[in-house]
Amino acid sequence: MRGASAKSPLPGIGSPVLEYVSRPARVRTAAHCRVRPFRKDAWVSDNQQGDRPASASAAGTPDRRGFLAGAATLGMGGGLALAYGTCGVLAARYLYPSAPPRSRWQFVVEVARMAPGASLNYRSPSGERIAIARGASSVEPGAAPDSAEGLGFIALSSTCPHLGCQVHWEAQKTRFFCPCHNGAFDPLGAPTAGPPADAGQSLPRHPLRVENGLLFLRARLEGVARLEGPPSDATERSG
Amino acid sequence: MTTPVAWLRERLPISGDDLRSLTNEPVPNHLKHWWFCLGGTPLYLFGVQIVTGILLAFYYESSPASAYASVRYISEEAAFGWFIRSVHKWAATLMVAAVVLHQMRVFFTGSYRKPREINWLIGMCLLLCTLVLGFTGYSLVYEQLSYWGATVGANIADSVPFVGGFAKTMLLAGDTYNERTLPRFYVLHAAVLPATTIGLIAIHIAIIRIQGVTELRFENEPKNKPAFFNLFPDHVLTELTIALVLMIVLSVLACVLPATMGPRADPLTTPEVIKPEWFFYVAFRWLKLFSGTTAVLSMGFVVFVMFVWPFIDARIRKSKPTSELSVWIGVLGALAILVLTVWEAAVEH
Numbered sequence: 001m002r003g004a005s006a007k008s009p010l011p012g013i014g015s016p017v018l019e020y021v022s023r024p025a026r027v028r029t030a031a032h033c034r035v036r037p038f039r040k041d042a043w044v045s046d047n048q049q050g051d052r053p054a055s056a057s058a059a060g061t062p063d064r065r066g067f068l069a070g071a072a073t074l075g076m077g078g079g080l081a082l083a084y085g086t087c088g089v090l091a092a093r094y095l096y097p098s099a100p101p102r103s104r105w106q107f108v109v110e111v112a113r114m115a116p117g118a119s120l121n122y123r124s125p126s127g128e129r130i131a132i133a134r135g136a137s138s139v140e141p142g143a144a145p146d147s148a149e150g151l152g153f154i155a156l157s158s159t160c161p162h163l164g165c166q167v168h169w170e171a172q173k174t175r176f177f178c179p180c181h182n183g184a185f186d187p188l189g190a191p192t193a194g195p196p197a198d199a200g201q202s203l204p205r206h207p208l209r210v211e212n213g214l215l216f217l218r219a220r221l222e223g224v225a226r227l228e229g230p231p232s233d234a235t236e237r238s239g
Numbered sequence: 240m241t242t243p244v245a246w247l248r249e250r251l252p253i254s255g256d257d258l259r260s261l262t263n264e265p266v267p268n269h270l271k272h273w274w275f276c277l278g279g280t281p282l283y284l285f286g287v288q289i290v291t292g293i294l295l296a297f298y299y300e301s302s303p304a305s306a307y308a309s310v311r312y313i314s315e316e317a318a319f320g321w322f323i324r325s326v327h328k329w330a331a332t333l334m335v336a337a338v339v340l341h342q343m344r345v346f347f348t349g350s351y352r353k354p355r356e357i358n359w360l361i362g363m364c365l366l367l368c369t370l371v372l373g374f375t376g377y378s379l380v381y382e383q384l385s386y387w388g389a390t391v392g393a394n395i396a397d398s399v400p401f402v403g404g405f406a407k408t409m410l411l412a413g414d415t416y417n418e419r420t421l422p423r424f425y426v427l428h429a430a431v432l433p434a435t436t437i438g439l440i441a442i443h444i445a446i447i448r449i450q451g452v453t454e455l456r457f458e459n460e461p462k463n464k465p466a467f468f469n470l471f472p473d474h475v476l477t478e479l480t481i482a483l484v485l486m487i488v489l490s491v492l493a494c495v496l497p498a499t500m501g502p503r504a505d506p507l508t509t510p511e512v513i514k515p516e517w518f519f520y521v522a523f524r525w526l527k528l529f530s531g532t533t534a535v536l537s538m539g540f541v542v543f544v545m546f547v548w549p550f551i552d553a554r555i556r557k558s559k560p561t562s563e564l565s566v567w568i569g570v571l572g573a574l575a576i577l578v579l580t581v582w583e584a585a586v587e588h
Contacts, residue, residue, distance in 0.1 A: 097413050129507055158507075162531055163394035164415070165387060165509040179511050180391060181527045182588050198530035224303050224417050224506050 101126075101220050108132060108215045116152055126223030129158040130206055131169070131176075132215075133187070148208035148215065155208050155217050156189045161201035176203060258471075265467035266474045267454040275455075277341040279478045281369070282440060283485060284334040288372075291327040292429060299379065301425035303418050306381035307503045314500060325493035331373055333485070335518045338369050346569050349552075350453040356549040358446045361439055363546050368436045370518065375428035377516055381421065386504035388515050389424065390416055395526070398535040416506065512587050520583035521576050 108122055109132075119133035135152035143149035156176075160167050165180035175192060176185040183194035189203030196202075207218040241249070248254075269275050298317055300309040313320035342362060345351055351359035378389040393416075397407040412419035454466065468474070502510075515523055526534045544551065552565045 095409060095412075097408060097419070101413060101415075101417070127507060159415075163391045163398075163526070165391065165513075166507060168508070179509050179513055179588070180387065181523075195526065195530045195534070199532070201531075222417065223415065224420070 101222050103218055103220045105209065105216045105218050108217050111151060111210055111213050111215055114153075114215070122155070122217065124217075124219035124221075124223075126220040128219065128223060129166070130217065130219060131156045131158065132208075132217070135188075146210065148210045151210060153208050153210075153215060154188065155206040157204040157206060159204060160196065161204060162195045162199070167203065262471040264448060264470040265451070266470050267452050268460075268464070268466055268468060269455040269457070270452065270474060271468070271477070273477065273481060275344065276477060276481055277337055277344055280337040280481060280485065281334050281341060283478070283482045284330045284337060285436065285440070287330040287485075287489065288327060288334065289433065291323050291330065292433070294323050295327060296429055299425075301379065301422045303381060303421050303504070306379065306421055307500075310380050311500060314498070321497050322493055325497040326489050328498040329489050329492040329496075331376055332517075333489070335369055335373055338366055339518075342366060343569075343573065346548075347566065348453065348455060349565075351549045351552070353549075353553065355446075355450060355453070358443060358450070359549050360546060361443050361446070363542075365436065365439050365443065367542075368432055368439065372428060372432050372436070373516060373518060375424045375432065378424045379421070379428060380500065381504045382501035383504055383510050384501055384513065384515070386416065386506060387509055387513055389420065391515075391526075394531075395522075395535055398531045399539070400532070400536075514583065517580065517584070520580040524579045524583040 106124065109120065114120070114134050116134050116136045119131060122130045122132050124130060132153065132155045135154070145151075158166050158168075158176075160178040160180065160183055162178065162181055162183050165178050167176040167178045167183070167185065169175075170177050173184075174187060176187075176189070178184070178194070178196075181195050183196040184192045185196065185203050186192050189205065191197040191199075191201055209216045209218075295313060298309055298313050298320070300306055310324075313324055315321070345359070345362065351362075374388065374392060378385045378392075389411075393407045393411045396410060397403045399406065408414055410420075410423065411417065412423050456466075514520070522538060525538060528534070529537065555562060555564050
């Protein structure tokens, strides 16, 4: 039942485009929630009541109409999927970090000041601890004699290859130990126990280069440890 | 002049009778026992988490430089900050426990069987959401455990073949923990995961309302006893009683064992003894027993089996209708989880 109706109060509009119908609120009952059964012919018959001709030829054959409806649905669905999919790709690209962390060659020590058998702990600008050691002979067969490898240098990262915890040196057991999952490595970084030994994961090595008698190492410049750590160029010597 | 009630009724035309007919879901009699109401328990605790979480968010700062100090401010300077943080921590612990107990109840009463498989799948998603909420939650404090937990968690993701590297980079906003990592964990913990959880809970409850709660009858129950009682007010009162008891338990735990703070995160030093929260002890022990990819893939396989369990169980019952194999698999699974958890809790390394 319709209640009192009023003309649109919008100024400047002569004939009411929108009619405001005030309808008293009704108490909902279960009957109102019942869904009307869907009749496939309802839409066509309702529209054919107007001035549209009812003949099948004007409205199109069911096949043609079905095809057009399918094409429209496909076009609409495809368009929406494409549009929102593009937005999704943009969002994913936005969340993916835009540039890899910067790294640079850094001076470590003069080659002459590090005799075979010596080692030092290097602290990179990112705050990472790197153990640099010089073996008695070349660590890689076939390396050029004046290269870092040929001179016996290695630079071991302190990040465990298993799940990224920091290893520490245990002098009494002459090994690097990872407290997270009990991984252990020998002084050259080869795995000796725990999950890294099962998977054959060695401690990662940093690239080294010798130039004009100076040892350089490639390491990162940025890291969260830098935020609160001591000065980034700090180096400590040992052994 | 119209009374406020009449004024409201005119605008919201819902009568008391309507409300009763909308809410009066028949509830099977076994739900009169509180231990069958473990589904409502995590829901209530989740509500506590939302309220206390919003309060914590007023002071928390998600930057590595200031996160730890902001948590210290909440714990030591903000009025009742220690209480709100402790309730948040304990409600998280109890929520994980309640979700696990609810899942075990559903498992051992076979309530996941046809036609309820979909709700089991949604329940599994809710279990994972709860665990990831716990993981991202303790990563926010920026203590040693937070930092190394996040690092290990991201590297576990990295061990997954093909997509692992991408997942790790997306989680950490880089290939290692950096200054843009913590805001990610914060957004996941305080926005993405809660919104997902709310959506999943809504679907979970909607499906329960559509299908009805599984009916269970005890052997000694008289046959002529009515099988159902009313959701409103009878069952609602049971839930309210549980909520009251939980609030008392949470308050006592928060006062007696308040949330503490470990040492600030040090990206250069992994502590000599490090363990995650108790609900990850199983996974942590598993990671010590097997190498990276093997451990991660086997854990993924166990989670997959848990997801598709209703279909596996249907196969078992189809081939051997009287078999109790499903129950024994459940018992073995629960025992394995218990043994690995106790083992990890008992030893240092």
